[in-house]
Amino acid sequence: NVTGKVKASEVDGLSQHFPLCMSNLHQSLRKDKHLKHGGRMQYGLFLKGIGLSVEEALVFWRKAFGNHTDDKFQKEYSYNIRHNYGLEGRRVNYAPYSCMKIIQSNQPSTGDHHGCPFRHFSAQSLEATLYKNKVGAPQVNEIVRLAKDRHYQLACTRYFEVTHPEMQSGQVGTIEHPNQYFDMSQGKLPD
Numbered sequence: 001n002v003t004g005k006v007k008a009s010e011v012d013g014l015s016q017h018f019p020l021c022m023s024n025l026h027q028s029l030r031k032d033k034h035l036k037h038g039g040r041m042q043y044g045l046f047l048k049g050i051g052l053s054v055e056e057a058l059v060f061w062r063k064a065f066g067n068h069t070d071d072k073f074q075k076e077y078s079y080n081i082r083h084n085y086g087l088e089g090r091r092v093n094y095a096p097y098s099c100m101k102i103i104q105s106n107q108p109s110t111g112d113h114h115g116c117p118f119r120h121f122s123a124q125s126l127e128a129t130l131y132k133n134k135v136g137a138p139q140v141n142e143i144v145r146l147a148k149d150r151h152y153q154l155a156c157t158r159y160f161e162v163t164h165p166e167m168q169s170g171q172v173g174t175i176e177h178p179n180q181y182f183d184m185s186q187g188k189l190p191d
């Protein structure tokens, strides 16, 4: 268990290693100073998975929701954060969501930023996001095609390979979990 390794102040720097689903949530959070419930769950549990302790999670979300009063934050959000860490309610220590879960359940609606960009973005916004992340045109076409053909995790894997040319192809396997993506982006290969 790596919980406790990462400080709230380190999340911005580490976000360069996030898969698109999580960098989308991170950027939306920074832009709006808010995330809806589905986004807080998906992103909060991912952050727990990268090693944010509950204390650091409370610091992170309090700062991120800078427009809220302390009172509103305590009432509406801190319970849920503690709940994700198994400190409230039924005291279940919730696991970060897998790709399958993100792709198949809880479809995002307007104003939501959770979900998987390869599954839930329009082809146009996926394309724009890939170009923004400096993917070349032939690879953008290839990745968008994979996503259109419903090979979402393969599209994500291809995106990983293209943006991590230092990794040898064949080393990557298939992306199954956002936290696996994060570990591999830092050079930790699966067993």
Ligand code: SF4
Pocket: 019, 020, 021, 022, 098, 099, 100, 102, 103, 115, 116, 117, 118, 152, 153, 156, 175, 176, 177, 178, 181
């Ligand atoms: Fe995130 Fe998985 Fe989708 Fe990649 S395939 S963007 S890791 S949910």
